[in-house]
Amino acid sequence: MDNGPPVLAIKNMSRYPSKLILAHSWQRCTILVLLAGALVGCTTKAEFSENAVYILKQELASNAEFSQQRHLDLADVMAGMFGTPDEPNVPKLGDVEISKILDATHLYVASGPVSSDERGRARGLYREHCAHCHGVTGDGAGPTAAFLNPYPRDYRMGIFKFKSTPKGGKPTHEDLKDILVNGIPGTAMPSFKVLPNNELEALISYVRYLSIRGEVERSLVFLATNELGADERLFDISAPAEVKSEQASLIREYAAEVAQKWVDAESQATPIESPDPDRDMVASIKHGRELFYGPIANCVKCHGDSALGDGQKSDYDDWTKELEPTNEEVLEEFLGLGSFVLAPRNIHPRNLRQGVYRGGRRPIDLFRRVHNGIDGTPMPGALIIPDDAPAGTKGLTKSDLWSLVDYVRSLPYESISRPPVIEQGYQRSRM
Amino acid sequence: MLSNRTACLILVACMAISLCGCPRALPPSVSVNDTMIDTVRGALEEGVSSGDGGGTAAVLADPTGWATLSGTFKINGAAPPNQVLKVDKDTQVCAPGGKQVLDNIVMVGPGGALQNVLVYVSSTIPSDNPAWIHESYESVRNGEVIFDQKNCIFLSRLGAMWSTQTLKVLNSDPVGHNTNLDSKRGATGANISVPANSSVPYVPGGASPAPFPVSCSIHPWMKASMMVCDSPYFAVTDANGSFSIANVPAGVELEYRVWHEKAGYLQEVTVGGATEKWSKGKFKRELAAGDDVKLDVVIDASAFQ
Structure with missing residues (x-):
C-alpha cells in the first residue's frame, strides 16, 4: 500500500505549534483515518465472486x-x-x-x-x-x-x-x-x-x-x-x-x-466442404433469395421482410433469459442483487444489409452460422438433408446453404442497402 | 495555518473520496484463507491419480421381480388461472378467428385432477442389464417419441423420454417453427428449424439432470418442458391426473422424483390422506414382486402460487 500522503501530512503538521495540533487533533485524526480508509479501501486482493x-x-x-x-x-x-x-x-x-x-x-x-x-x-x-x-x-x-x-x-x-x-x-x-x-x-x-x-x-x-x-x-x-x-x-x-x-x-x-x-x-468442428467455385453466382443468389423467404429456411421470420433484422425483436439471449425478463417481479429481485446485474436488453436478429457479421464475414463463417445456428441465441441451426435426398424432402442441402450464404453476402450491395440519394437542390453546400 | 474552514473542507473532501472510491456493487464473495485452500485441494484430490474420474456407482442387489406404481395427482383448492398469451405473429394459424390462447401451465380437470405431473425413478438404473429393464421396454428402447406443435402451441406442455429414444419434433402447422430444446447438461441441447408440416429428429445422447425448457423463437409465447430420463421408468399424468409406471424393478428400494412445471419439485403432499414431506420432490418406495401400488396424492393449491 502506498502510504505516502499521510506521512507527508504529519511532517507538514510538525511546523505548526503543538498547541494548534492539539486543538484540532480530532479533525486531523479523522482526516488521517478517512484518508487511510480511502487508500486501503480500493487495494484489496482480487477475488472471484460468487454467481x-x-x-x-x-x-x-x-x-x-x-x-x-x-x-x-x-x-x-x-x-x-x-x-x-x-x-x-x-x-x-x-x-x-x-x-x-x-x-x-x-x-x-x-x-x-x-x-x-x-x-x-x-x-x-x-x-x-x-x-x-x-x-x-x-x-x-x-x-x-x-x-x-x-x-x-x-x-x-x-x-x-x-x-x-x-x-x-x-x-x-x-x-x-x-x-x-x-x-x-x-x-x-x-x-x-x-x-x-x-x-x-x-x-x-x-x-x-x-x-x-x-x-x-x-x-x-x-x-x-x-x-x-x-x-x-x-x-x-x-x-x-x-x-x-x-x-x-x-x-x-x-x-x-x-x-x-x-x-x-477439439474434434467436433463441423466439417465443411468448399462450394463449387464455378457455380453460377447469379442463379445461386436467386435460389438463396427464394430459400430466405421460403417456408423451409424461414429466415424472413426473424431477419424481417427487408432483412433489416426487424422480424423478431422481443426475444432474449440465454444469458438474459436467466433473469426472467418477462416476469417483472422476479426481474426486480435479480436486479436488486447489485449493479453487476445488467439491465436486460432484447436480442435482435442481425441486420443483414450492413455487411457487419459478428462471427466473421468470410463465407465459411456465415456457412457455420446457418448450418449450426448460434448458441445462446434464438438463431436455430438448419435442418440438413443429403444432396441426393428424394425431391420433396423437407430440409436444406449443403448447396442450399451455400446459396443462402451467397444471397446474404449480396444483400449489403443491393441498391436499397445504400443510403438514399438526396437530390442536389436539397443538399447542404459546403462552406 | 489550518483554519476551521479549511479543515472542514478537507474533512468533507476526504469523506467524499472514501465514500465514492468504490461505488460499484460487486457480487458477493466469500473470502477463503490460503491455508484452507491447500487443505481443501488436498482432500479433493486425494487418491486421484488416473482412472478415477468420477465416483463409483453403488452396487445394488438385483431386483426380485416386477411391480406397478400408479396413482393420481389432485390439487386441493383453486389453481391459479392460466394466462392469456400475446399472439402477435402468424395469427391466421396461431390464433384463428382471434381466439384466445392460454399458456396452460396448470391444467386441472374435474375433481382437481392435475395434469402434467412428471413422476420418474431418479435412482441410477443399470439400463443395459435385463435384470433391471423389463423386456416389455425393449421394443421402445430405440423407439420414437412424438413431440408435436399445432396452432403454435406445443401439444404436450411436458414431454418425457428415455435417453436412448429419439424425439420426433413434429410441426403440424403450415408455418415454420424452430424448436429450442434448451438442455445445458447431460442431454445435448438443440435449436433446429422445423419447416412447415415436417419433422426433425432429436437424439439427446444422455439424460438431463432435470426437466429443461423448450421454446420457439419465431413464436416466443410457445413454451413447454422436456425431461430426458436415464431409464424407461417415468410417467406424466394425463387429463384425469393419473399415471402408471408398469414393470418397475421390485424388491429394491428406488427413489422417485415428482415435478410440475409451475410448482417445481412437489414437496408437501398427502398420500392416501397421510401427510408426507418429499424433500426436493423425492420419495422412496420398495415394491414387492407382483405388487400394484396406487398412490393418491393431493397437493395444496398454494404450491402453485
Missing part, C-alpha cells in the same frame, strides 16, 4: 434458501479446485486430459496483477486486456460492461456464440483464437492481433479456465440446491474420511463433466 444470479435462481426454483454453510462450502471447494485470481490452479480430474486444454504456465502468465518480471515478461494479461469488460471472474460484468452494447460475454455459462462446433459444443482452440485475433465486428470486442503468440495462447487458456470454473460453480450450485438434502453438506473438510471422499468424488464427477466437453470440442 449470485444463479444462486438466487436456484433458490427461487427450489423454494429453499442457499444457507450460509452452503456459501462457505462452495467457496472452499471453488478455491480448492481452481485457486484464486492471483494463483490459479488446474484441477486434477482423473480421466479428463485437462492438460490438453489448460496449461498451468499459461494460466500463471495470464493471471495475477498486471506486472512483469525482471526479464520483461508480462504477467496479469487478463487483467490488463480483458477484466475491465469481462470482469475478474469472467462474469461479463467488469466496470465498463454497463456502458457497452452488446454487453461483454459472461463466460460462466460455458456458452460461446461464434464457433465451429454444433449446438452445445464448446469452442475449439482455433475458434477462440479467431475471436482474439479478429475481434468481434460491431461490438466493443477489439482485435488483439498485436499481442505476441504466447500471450494469445495464455489468454485462450485463461478464458477456458474462467469458463470451466464458472460452469463447474453452476453445476455445484445445482447439485446443492437440487440433489442434496437440506442438512447434507456440499463438502465438509472435518467429516470422517469416507464421507469426505464420497463428497470429493461427487464434486470431481460434476467438474469432470464440464472439463470433458472442452477436451471433446
Whole structure:
C-alpha cells in the first residue's frame, strides 16, 4: 500500500505549534483515518465472486434458501479446485486430459496483477486486456460492461456464440483464437492481433479456465440446491474420511463433466466442404433469395421482410433469459442483487444489409452460422438433408446453404442497402 | 495555518473520496484463507491419480421381480388461472378467428385432477442389464417419441423420454417453427428449424439432470418442458391426473422424483390422506414382486402460487 500522503501530512503538521495540533487533533485524526480508509479501501486482493444470479435462481426454483454453510462450502471447494485470481490452479480430474486444454504456465502468465518480471515478461494479461469488460471472474460484468452494447460475454455459462462446433459444443482452440485475433465486428470486442503468440495462447487458456470454473460453480450450485438434502453438506473438510471422499468424488464427477466437453470440442468442428467455385453466382443468389423467404429456411421470420433484422425483436439471449425478463417481479429481485446485474436488453436478429457479421464475414463463417445456428441465441441451426435426398424432402442441402450464404453476402450491395440519394437542390453546400 | 474552514473542507473532501472510491456493487464473495485452500485441494484430490474420474456407482442387489406404481395427482383448492398469451405473429394459424390462447401451465380437470405431473425413478438404473429393464421396454428402447406443435402451441406442455429414444419434433402447422430444446447438461441441447408440416429428429445422447425448457423463437409465447430420463421408468399424468409406471424393478428400494412445471419439485403432499414431506420432490418406495401400488396424492393449491 502506498502510504505516502499521510506521512507527508504529519511532517507538514510538525511546523505548526503543538498547541494548534492539539486543538484540532480530532479533525486531523479523522482526516488521517478517512484518508487511510480511502487508500486501503480500493487495494484489496482480487477475488472471484460468487454467481449470485444463479444462486438466487436456484433458490427461487427450489423454494429453499442457499444457507450460509452452503456459501462457505462452495467457496472452499471453488478455491480448492481452481485457486484464486492471483494463483490459479488446474484441477486434477482423473480421466479428463485437462492438460490438453489448460496449461498451468499459461494460466500463471495470464493471471495475477498486471506486472512483469525482471526479464520483461508480462504477467496479469487478463487483467490488463480483458477484466475491465469481462470482469475478474469472467462474469461479463467488469466496470465498463454497463456502458457497452452488446454487453461483454459472461463466460460462466460455458456458452460461446461464434464457433465451429454444433449446438452445445464448446469452442475449439482455433475458434477462440479467431475471436482474439479478429475481434468481434460491431461490438466493443477489439482485435488483439498485436499481442505476441504466447500471450494469445495464455489468454485462450485463461478464458477456458474462467469458463470451466464458472460452469463447474453452476453445476455445484445445482447439485446443492437440487440433489442434496437440506442438512447434507456440499463438502465438509472435518467429516470422517469416507464421507469426505464420497463428497470429493461427487464434486470431481460434476467438474469432470464440464472439463470433458472442452477436451471433446477439439474434434467436433463441423466439417465443411468448399462450394463449387464455378457455380453460377447469379442463379445461386436467386435460389438463396427464394430459400430466405421460403417456408423451409424461414429466415424472413426473424431477419424481417427487408432483412433489416426487424422480424423478431422481443426475444432474449440465454444469458438474459436467466433473469426472467418477462416476469417483472422476479426481474426486480435479480436486479436488486447489485449493479453487476445488467439491465436486460432484447436480442435482435442481425441486420443483414450492413455487411457487419459478428462471427466473421468470410463465407465459411456465415456457412457455420446457418448450418449450426448460434448458441445462446434464438438463431436455430438448419435442418440438413443429403444432396441426393428424394425431391420433396423437407430440409436444406449443403448447396442450399451455400446459396443462402451467397444471397446474404449480396444483400449489403443491393441498391436499397445504400443510403438514399438526396437530390442536389436539397443538399447542404459546403462552406 | 489550518483554519476551521479549511479543515472542514478537507474533512468533507476526504469523506467524499472514501465514500465514492468504490461505488460499484460487486457480487458477493466469500473470502477463503490460503491455508484452507491447500487443505481443501488436498482432500479433493486425494487418491486421484488416473482412472478415477468420477465416483463409483453403488452396487445394488438385483431386483426380485416386477411391480406397478400408479396413482393420481389432485390439487386441493383453486389453481391459479392460466394466462392469456400475446399472439402477435402468424395469427391466421396461431390464433384463428382471434381466439384466445392460454399458456396452460396448470391444467386441472374435474375433481382437481392435475395434469402434467412428471413422476420418474431418479435412482441410477443399470439400463443395459435385463435384470433391471423389463423386456416389455425393449421394443421402445430405440423407439420414437412424438413431440408435436399445432396452432403454435406445443401439444404436450411436458414431454418425457428415455435417453436412448429419439424425439420426433413434429410441426403440424403450415408455418415454420424452430424448436429450442434448451438442455445445458447431460442431454445435448438443440435449436433446429422445423419447416412447415415436417419433422426433425432429436437424439439427446444422455439424460438431463432435470426437466429443461423448450421454446420457439419465431413464436416466443410457445413454451413447454422436456425431461430426458436415464431409464424407461417415468410417467406424466394425463387429463384425469393419473399415471402408471408398469414393470418397475421390485424388491429394491428406488427413489422417485415428482415435478410440475409451475410448482417445481412437489414437496408437501398427502398420500392416501397421510401427510408426507418429499424433500426436493423425492420419495422412496420398495415394491414387492407382483405388487400394484396406487398412490393418491393431493397437493395444496398454494404450491402453485
